[in-house]
């Protein structure tokens with residue numbers, strides 16, 4: 564008797580990004596406001612990080628609401644209906660309800676029917692991780708279109724008294740619709756992690772440790788010190804400049820693309836000096852437009868690449884069909900880079 568065989572699944576041959584959208588909170592926080600919290604100067608912040616201002620979310624601009632705005636724009640650009648979305652992936656480190664995943668509420672409110680929906684935690688590499696998962700689902704036959712969202716309210720995790728991080732982080736959401744394609748639209752993802760460097764960017768303490776303090780439990784006495792993000796700036800800077808330039812080059816090589824063939828370079832918006840060092844290491848020709856969204860947006864972790872991508876496309880700096888090199892890197896440490904065709 565022949566053994567029963569599982570029916571093979573066939574998906575699309577290739578995938579690509581069909582639409583991208585972003586949401587930037589209304590409130591602009593200029594460097595002058597940051598100077599009310601820390602001993603610094605506008606010039607220091609601009610020259611050391613490239614940041615002039617960032618957006619911080621208000622009470623109505625929740626992770627869910629920001630995601631819905633960004634997703635709506637990506638869906639519209641892709642020209643699909645929410646029912647066609649076969650999965651919703653939300654990458655975030657700043658959604659404070661552990662369960663259920665925020666992705667399920669977003670899927671339901673968008674009208675994605677019973678599409679599988681889940682959250683991932685991959686910090687500033689989150690958009691790339693989501694893109695890789697979406698590509699696999701589409702080519703593996705488990706979804707036709709996938710909504711990938713990167714969303715953060717990092718202001719909630721910012722210690723305003725910490726000179727090394729108070730000026731860096733911002734809030735926002737970026738979304739992309741990934742779907743089938745006749746030609747390759749997402750190159751090989753070069754991704755990875757290095758848990759030996761987990762302490763370089765981390766939450767000051769776990770929620771259970773924070774809440775286990777007697778005063779927090781009783782709600783009396785000293786005010787609970789809300790956990791915040793801590794970063795050892797210099798080692799992170801060195802790692803990003805040396806190791807991530809190599810990863811970006813590997814993504815180019817894996818895609819069979821040379822730097823001069825790019826229509827855009829869209830690195831995670833961590834620090835303008837990191838971007839400039841990568842440009843040098845990659846020998847990126849001056850003719851290739853580079854995302855510099857950090858100046859107005861700060862570091863929005865998982866949201867930074869789709870937000871910067873949307874800005875470049877809307878501003879006419881980059882064009883639909885161009886090739887873009889994207890690279891995300893951050894807490895974990897984690898990273899993900901790929902060459903993609905712009906929607």
Ligand SMILES: CC(C)(COP(=O)(O)OP(=O)(O)OC[C@H]1O[C@@H](n2cnc3c(N)ncnc32)[C@H](O)[C@@H]1OP(=O)(O)O)[C@@H](O)C(=O)NCCC(=O)NCCS
Nearest residue numbers: 602603604607611612687726796797799800833834892893
């Ligand atoms: C955070 C960062 C901008 C700090 O810059 P840096 O040059 O490394 O700063 P350092 O901590 O070495 O401090 C250098 C000097 O600036 C001072 N300084 C530190 N923070 C300051 C601030 N906010 N304002 C003014 N001066 C500051 C320090 O006291 C020190 O002064 P000294 O030389 O008199 O001792 C930088 O390390 C960085 O960008 N790291 C990578 C961060 C990043 O990209 N993270 C995201 C990854 S997802």
